[in-house]
Amino acid sequence: MNSTQSPGAAVRIENLDKYYGTFHALRNVNLSVERGEKIVVCGPSGSGKSTMIRCINRLEQHNGGRITVLGTELNDDVGNIDGIRREVGMVFQHFNLFPHMTVLENCMIAPMIVRKRPRAEAEATARRYLEKVRIPEQATKFPGQLSGGQQQRVAIARALCMQPQIMLFDEPTSALDPEMIAEVLDVMVTLASEGMTMICVTHEMGFARRVADRVIFMDGGEIVEEAPPEEFFTSCRNERTRQFLSQVLGH
């Protein structure tokens, strides 16, 4: 992990520790993500991958170490937290759309209130991103009227409308039916090809192979393997990683 010191890093995590009560969820995690880099994080459930990316926008509070996002340190300073959240979009496993707002309103609300964009501009941006995730015709519907895959694409559009510099994906396809996984992954691939900095927690190994610059394997709250995809899938060093890969790729 020699990239830790580079000045232009989008996200830099140093010696991160996180406890839930007495449970040690993250142990001395170090990770540096350059601007424009795509990272895929995988690992068995309970290995701390979600916890790690949720620490990056302070949905979880870390107990030790340092997190620096786009040059700003994530600490108790509310201004820093707000500033970082503005620049870091997040997509969740269960979409988490606002069910009482239309798709369009879901996409417009944050740009209008947080970024103080005028309504017309926010709407134009929202429509543009809905176009990009290929559901412009659903703009006036409510989330509950859409399929899971459509909802997740709206969630991606909602995050993109804030025009963030970094996108976090927390198992974005885990709650979806197989045929809907593809439509969400397509959007993510497009996003990656446009140079977005992405950190994705996912078990979609095809996606990792195609898009990732680095694949990270976590187990027991630690990063145990970190390698470019070809190397990761063909010649990983760690026994635990090999076992995991044989389970996800085996069938």
Next chain:
Amino acid sequence: MISLLRNQKVRNALLQVFYVGSLAALVLAGVVIARRNLAEQGITSGFDFLYKSTGWDVSFSLLPVTANDPYWWFFLIGIINTLFLGSIGLLLATVVGTVVGLARTSSNELARLLGRTYVDIFRNIPLILQAFFWYAIITHLPTPRAAHEAWGMLLTSRGLYLPAPNVGGVAMALAILPLFAAVALPVWLGRTSRLSRPVGERLVIQLAGIAAALACAVLILIVGRLPDAPLLDFPALQGLNLKGGLRIPPEFSALAVAIAIYGGSYIAEIVRGGFKAVGKGQVEAALSLGLSPWRVFTLVKLPLALRAMLPILANQYVWLIKATTMGIAVGFTDFFMIVALTINHSGQTLEAIGILMAGFLTINLSLAAVFNRINKAIALKGNQLRG
């Protein structure tokens, strides 16, 4: 060919016939027995008594009343008193409940403890006891000569004296209409502009609607005010007593406070439940977009919690309206007390109770209907929601 008695449809039909038949027989028997008993006691049944004058007085009325007025006028006064007490009680209970409920969901440990203590104490003491308690407190306030004064209001052992508008009855009644509009308008405006405007702008439009309706009410009051009199009549000491203004008697205040505090403890639990029902995911999503905690509260938590709360809240409101019948315990002339007095004085027990039941049914069914409409209007659309 199925045997007739084993046929499901035939069986269901027979059961229906049996059920309806027994019900009709029961009602018929009741009516026949009642008629015979009444005839034996020499009581003429019927609603003619409504037009006779009562010969007694009520202690509190929003409308002019004398002992010469007929029973139907007294019933009307009773209903209005019940509605007045009910609406003030519900309003205060909702305010108390919201504050305590939010304290109970707060991240502050002291606030949570205070909220829990409040609910534990006031939810577990019978309402009638609380009504007596507040009545005792209020009747031990200072005499009119030593009244507490604030903003033209006087607080004494004889009641709370408020400045009252010098306005005719018709204008007063008309001024209530815009108040209803003030409630209905924002709901309607919120719906019609739903698709074209985001939440922030909708709120401004809704507030403007409320302001316009309130301005309308004030305008009606100004136009309808009595000639040669100031718009507001302030209470003042004359001799040993207070004159002028509107007197809210201790009986009313005691009940309103009791309902507010007792009902508030129940509503606090409903509010807490509503906020607990809001998905953690939606809140996290709002935070991750950079919305401030206050915005997350107003834009996500509150609208979603309200949807979870409304059906239970409607139930609680209906319950609290019925609790106004506690008026008879401290001597407030609500609908129930008027009916009780009517039975004592006229002996028309069945008719009076019939009117009482019809009155409460009308009030509470209307309330339920309004809430059902609101529920339907703001229900979340679609059935594909998760998390």
